[in-house]
Amino acid sequence: MKTYDAALILGYGRSGRAAERMLQAEVCETIVLSQETAGDNDVSMILKSKRFDVCIVSPGFGLNHPWINAIENAGIPLLSELELGWSRHSGKTVAITGSNGKSTAVKLVHESLLLAGKKSAIGGNYGIPACEVVMENPDLDWLVLEVSSFQLETVCSFRADVAVVLNVLPNHLDRHETMACYRQTKARIFENSATGDLCLVPADLREIKKDVEGERNWLTFGRSADADYRFDDGKVFQGNEAILDLSCTLFDSPTIGGCTGAAAAGIAQACGISFLTMKQAAKDFKALPHRIQRLGEIDGITYINDSKATNLAAMATALLATGENIHLIAGGLPKESDYTIVKEILAERVRNIYVIGQASRDMKMAWNGVSPCVECGTLDRAFATARNAAGSGDFILLSPGCASFDQFRSFEERGARFEALFRELKQAGGEAS
Numbered sequence: 001m002k003t004y005d006a007a008l009i010l011g012y013g014r015s016g017r018a019a020e021r022m023l024q025a026e027v028c029e030t031i032v033l034s035q036e037t038a039g040d041n042d043v044s045m046i047l048k049s050k051r052f053d054v055c056i057v058s059p060g061f062g063l064n065h066p067w068i069n070a071i072e073n074a075g076i077p078l079l080s081e082l083e084l085g086w087s088r089h090s091g092k093t094v095a096i097t098g099s100n101g102k103s104t105a106v107k108l109v110h111e112s113l114l115l116a117g118k119k120s121a122i123g124g125n126y127g128i129p130a131c132e133v134v135m136e137n138p139d140l141d142w143l144v145l146e147v148s149s150f151q152l153e154t155v156c157s158f159r160a161d162v163a164v165v166l167n168v169l170p171n172h173l174d175r176h177e178t179m180a181c182y183r184q185t186k187a188r189i190f191e192n193s194a195t196g197d198l199c200l201v202p203a204d205l206r207e208i209k210k211d212v213e214g215e216r217n218w219l220t221f222g223r224s225a226d227a228d229y230r231f232d233d234g235k236v237f238q239g240n241e242a243i244l245d246l247s248c249t250l251f252d253s254p255t256i257g258g259c260t261g262a263a264a265a266g267i268a269q270a271c272g273i274s275f276l277t278m279k280q281a282a283k284d285f286k287a288l289p290h291r292i293q294r295l296g297e298i299d300g301i302t303y304i305n306d307s308k309a310t311n312l313a314a315m316a317t318a319l320l321a322t323g324e325n326i327h328l329i330a331g332g333l334p335k336e337s338d339y340t341i342v343k344e345i346l347a348e349r350v351r352n353i354y355v356i357g358q359a360s361r362d363m364k365m366a367w368n369g370v371s372p373c374v375e376c377g378t379l380d381r382a383f384a385t386a387r388n389a390a391g392s393g394d395f396i397l398l399s400p401g402c403a404s405f406d407q408f409r410s411f412e413e414r415g416a417r418f419e420a421l422f423r424e425l426k427q428a429g430g431e432a433s
Contacts, residue, residue: 001087004028004053008046008076010067011058012036015081018131019056022084025135033067043067047074054079059125059150062175080154082147085123085130087157091140094267095124095158097147097189098166100314102126103288105166105260106146108251109267112281113142116273120144125151142271150175152188159192162270164200165208166259169313170336187211198270200263203227221262223254229265231257236265244268244275249282255317290415292318292399295422300392303422306399307415311335312342315401324349325394327386328371329379331356331363332402332414339366342401346370352389354382358406378407379414383421 007023009016012034020030031050033043047070055076061068071078086093096105106126113120123133124145133143145160168183190199190212201208203222221229230237234247234257244265246252251261261282268278287293290307297303306318310332319326319342328350339362346353350371355363356379364373376382379398386396398418400411408414 006030006050006052008033008052008055008071009058010034010055010061010071013058013060015129015131016056016058018129018135019081019084022088022131022135023056040066040070043070047071047076052076056081056084057154059148062150063153077156078154079156080151080158082124082130082145082151083155083158085132085134086143086145088131089134089140089143090138091119091142092162092271093143093145093160094162094164094271095145095147095160095189096164096166097149097152097186098164099169099311100317101166101256101260102146102148103308104250104256104291105164105263106144107288108260108264108278108281108285109271110144111285112264112268112273112278113144113271115281115284116271116277118142118271122146124148147189149182149185152185155188155191157192158189159194160189160197162198162200162267163189163193164263164267165189165202165205166263167202167313168205168208170311170338183208184211190216193217198266200266200270202259219266221259221266223258223262227262229262231262236262238265245279246282250285250287251282253321255320290411292321293415295419296426298422298426300394301387301390302395303418304395304397304399305415305418305422306397307404307411307418309399309401310403310411312339312401315399316342316345318397318399319345319349322349322395322397326350327390327394327396328353329356329376329382329386329396329398329418330354330401331359332400332404333357333406334359334362334402336401337362339363343367343370351394352386354386356382356400356407357402359402379417380421383418387425 006029009032012032023030055071057078110120110122118141120142121133121137122144123130125148126146187208199216199218203220203224219228234252235242236244246261251257293305295303309315326349347370353371353373354376360375404411404414
């Protein structure tokens with residue numbers, strides 16, 4: 001474990017504050033710079049007046065940020081808060097990254113470990129900084145980390161006993177610029193994997209292996225016949241043997257089962273979790289808020305909150321999981337420009353689309369020939385319009401395929417507003433179940 005005498009911390013959100021507490025507990029002098037309280041001149045003055053052993057970087061700072069450039073030019077090494085926390089953990093680690101599904105996978109693995117009698121805690125991009133988790137749980141058997149591409153940009157020695165990439169789909173290209181760069185950043189989760197560590201990747205993403213130098217213990221998962229862990233008809237197979245039964249669980253679908261379900265079998269085997277224990281954890285699993293979350297029915301219409309779907313791939317997953325006769329509320333701050341990639345599934349499953357936010361016009365232009373599109377502007381208006389058009393047996397699905405920041409502070413706030421509209425409608429006299 002490397003210790004420091006003086007550290008610069010960039011960002012004073014939850015991860016920055018957790019890093020500060022950890023370092024100060026080790027008698028390390030810390031100086032914090034946040035964009036809310038400091039400017040470029042402050043950074044220059046501090047770099048000229050003080051020497052630092054390390055700079056702990058919060059995920060919000062990209063590698064092209066001018067402060068990062070100045071710090072690197074001053075010869076100060078960068079380190080992710082994630083790695084700082086991990087480096088103080090004495091047990092084993094599962095690390096999961098991917099464009100979609102990370103939080104659900106991390107929660108399932110954590111709950112399986114607890115059910116198996118292990119001391120486990122979740123941290124990282126899940127919402128609890130790694131430093132905070134490790135300080136509060138010093139004797140963990142397993143640290144289960146959700147890892148974002150932003151966090152992986154500044155890891156150095158980070159290594160997980162079980163490292164997983166769930167998928168790599170168009171996302172965060174405003175920061176990573178190209179899909180190749182995005183994939184290479186995700187592949188950094190395997191950079192320091194040792195001989196006995198498991199490196200688990202989708203069977204249709206074998207090219208990610210080329211982004212990592214040297215030999216690794218690679219295994220694959222998915223729905224294809226050549227996957228080491230293959231999902232088919234509610235079960236995960238290893239060769240011809242059905243090893244994990246996920247029937248009648250959240251993971252019993254081609255999209256979620258073929259990704260998270262199949263990967264979970266590989267993780268279970270590597271962590272020493274019995275498949276019966278993983279099966280029970282899957283049966284007991286409660287979906288996270290804002291992720292294909294069924295709110296209930298009013299007058300025979302089912303309302304589903306999938307506000308977490310901030311890219312088109314996540315939207316497609318929700319459409320597949322929901323069924324047919326869908327009234328889709330989509331839009332927000334666009335992260336992608338090619339909306340045609342979901343046209344086929346829209347044509348198969350969606351009756352009407354209600355578009356909101358900055359992406360409204362482009363979405364309507366791309367999709368109006370596939371399903372009728374109504375420009376609604378706001379979520380409230382889209383909800384009311386969909387409610388008036390839907391009938392018994394239909395679904396009203398909020399799955400925006402976009403970020404929320406044009407109209408909301410977060411996807412959580414957007415989802416909470418959708419839930420509030422549902423509750424208001426229920427209280428106004430509709431019978432809900």
